[in-house]
Amino acid sequence: MADIEVVKLLDKGLYLEQIYKVQDYIERNIEMPLKAEALSRLVGFSPFHFQRVFSLVTGESLHSFIKRIRLEKAAYLLLSDPSRSILDIALHVGFSNQASFAKAFKSRFEMSASQYRKNKKTYSKSNFLPKRIVNQDMNVKPLSIEVKVEHEIQVIYVRYSGPYKGDSQLFTSLFEKLYQWAGQRQLINEKSRWFVIYHDQGDETDEDALRLSVCLSVEGNVAVGGSIGLMCLPEGKYGVGRFKVNAQEYGKAWYHMYTEWIENSPYTLDDRYAFEHYPPQSEEEDVQESLKKQVVEIYIPIQ
Numbered sequence: 001m002a003d004i005e006v007v008k009l010l011d012k013g014l015y016l017e018q019i020y021k022v023q024d025y026i027e028r029n030i031e032m033p034l035k036a037e038a039l040s041r042l043v044g045f046s047p048f049h050f051q052r053v054f055s056l057v058t059g060e061s062l063h064s065f066i067k068r069i070r071l072e073k074a075a076y077l078l079l080s081d082p083s084r085s086i087l088d089i090a091l092h093v094g095f096s097n098q099a100s101f102a103k104a105f106k107s108r109f110e111m112s113a114s115q116y117r118k119n120k121k122t123y124s125k126s127n128f129l130p131k132r133i134v135n136q137d138m139n140v141k142p143l144s145i146e147v148k149v150e151h152e153i154q155v156i157y158v159r160y161s162g163p164y165k166g167d168s169q170l171f172t173s174l175f176e177k178l179y180q181w182a183g184q185r186q187l188i189n190e191k192s193r194w195f196v197i198y199h200d201q202g203d204e205t206d207e208d209a210l211r212l213s214v215c216l217s218v219e220g221n222v223a224v225g226g227s228i229g230l231m232c233l234p235e236g237k238y239g240v241g242r243f244k245v246n247a248q249e250y251g252k253a254w255y256h257m258y259t260e261w262i263e264n265s266p267y268t269l270d271d272r273y274a275f276e277h278y279p280p281q282s283e284e285e286d287v288q289e290s291l292k293k294q295v296v297e298i299y300i301p302i303q
Helices: 003-011 016-028 036-042 047-058 062-080 086-092 098-109 113-120 168-184 250-263 287-292
Strands: 144-150 153-161 194-198 211-217 228-233 236-245 274-278 294-301
Touching: 016 036, 016 047, 016 062, 016 228, 036 047, 036 062, 047 062, 062 086, 062 098, 062 113, 086 098, 086 113, 098 113, 153 168, 153 194, 168 211, 211 228, 236 250, 250 294
Parallel strands: none
Antiparallel strands: 144 236, 153 211, 153 228, 194 211, 194 274, 236 294, 274 294
16 A cells, blocks of 8 residues: 555544554553564554554654663663662663663663663653743642542543643643544443543653543443544542642642652652542532632552
8 A cells, every 4th residue: 555545544533542452551561572563463454554554653663662661661660669679670661681771872862771760850741831830839629638548440542642741731632532432322421431541751751752542431332433542541549639720730739749649648659650540529509619720639659
């Protein structure tokens, strides 16, 4: 198939479901050998055709994507779990030995893993901090903070790649798209839960490569396609901060959880997804006030 024909199909979103499925598989199995032949079989493509489509959809090659995710996760673990050995981290993110990891890490970050850990010292979720609020008052007090264990949650999602900091219109459009799709299929009910997943860990991801997924919980078998995907939020323990914020205060809420709370808790960060949960708004809230501020729960994975 000529590239021009592939692009025409991509405009209709015909390959998005397959690419999302492979991305999700890679993130769930980052410690495993991830060969193009095996990944292409997940979606029924030939290895050559799959790698070409992957590059056209994502803007980076399959090999580059896997390597980037592995190294960014390693950088996150170096700072979020300082007691963990570098060898253990290297094996955990899918490198076969410490030598190959050391070469790749230094090429990516221009320093060794031990230097990276020493120089940066602590983990900061700075990709959630819009530049306009850095060095300003970061104090947003939570309504409450608790530790929760969540069971696995199946969700449908619409995904976005690229810059998103402070772009409230982008988030609104993604929610509306998923709401309309799910509503037409009668998938929304009183048990439905809404989430925003942030796929990229740490602050090492280039803005153009950032990824987020707006999600809706669903039960049973759900047929998805096009720009709508299906995945599961993994079971695990989370620190959950409940905040009431306006559009400019989300970053401050994340900042509170990843600095003030985690640094003064007995927990360390885990390497599962961090996400926002949007609980039902209280019926007793003043309508005008609810238009200005919204209750959101910040989930950060802990162990």
